[in-house]
Amino acid sequence: MSxxxxxxxxxxxxxxxxxxxxxxxxxxxxTSVPEARDSIRDALARQLGIDSSxxxxxxxxxxxxxxxxxxxxxxxxxxxxxxxxxxxKITDPRSAMEWAEDLGIAMRDPVTVQALMDLGNKxxxxxxxxxxxxxxxxxxxxxxxxxxxxxxxxxDQD
Numbered sequence: 001m002s003x004x005x006x007x008x009x010x011x012x013x014x015x016x017x018x019x020x021x022x023x024x025x026x027x028x029x030x031t032s033v034p035e036a037r038d039s040i041r042d043a044l045a046r047q048l049g050i051d052s053s054x055x056x057x058x059x060x061x062x063x064x065x066x067x068x069x070x071x072x073x074x075x076x077x078x079x080x081x082x083x084x085x086x087x088x089k090i091t092d093p094r095s096a097m098e099w100a101e102d103l104g105i106a107m108r109d110p111v112t113v114q115a116l117m118d119l120g121n122k123x124x125x126x127x128x129x130x131x132x133x134x135x136x137x138x139x140x141x142x143x144x145x146x147x148x149x150x151x152x153x154x155x156d157q158d
Contacts, residue, residue, distance in 0.1 A: 007040045008060045009033060020044055021060070093123040096132065111140035 006021040012029065018040040019027040026043045030036040037059065045052035062068065094102075096119035115136035124132070 003056060005044060005055065005057045006060050007037070007057050008062065009036060010062065011064070020057075024048070090126060093125050095119070095121045096124055096129060097121075099124070099126065099129040111143070112136040 007018050008021050009016055009018050011017075015029050015031055016033055016036040017027065017029055018036040019025070020040065024044075024047045026040065026047050028036060028039045028043055030039050041052045041055060041057060044057070045055060048055075063071065096116040100113070100116050112133055115132065119132070
């Protein structure tokens with residue numbers, strides 16, 4: 001008996017089919033996802049002869065087959081050179097502003113945007129970029145909190 005089970009949910013017209021990917025083979029058909037989640041849990045528990053609260057079930061909602069087929073087709077036609085370029089695009093160091101533009105960061109907190117601008121054309125990895133954003137946003141939040149008068153200070157002034 002597996003400790004973790006995978007419930008796979010797929011549309012079938014107006015209904016949802018839920019099945020357990022592992023043994024034992026359990027399948028149900030329901031009108032909604034919440035109903036399907038409860039029903040597949042109960043059906044598996046009955047099949048295994050245990051209480052449903054003892055089950056650990058991971059939900060899986062695969063893409064519809066037309067989308068999966070299109071995705072597989074694109075992946076199949078991708079050359080090694082294309083894959084190498086894609087990896088380089090997300091791993092090669094670039095300036096902070098290039099990362100910001102590519103990842104759409106320009107609309108973030110003004111303090112964060114200023115921190116990125118202050119880095120200028122310095123080349124950084126995506127990991128450093130993400131760490132920098134996290135730190136700048138945290139400092140901005142802390143600064144904003146520190147600049148705000150506390151409720152206690154406001155009462156003391158009254």
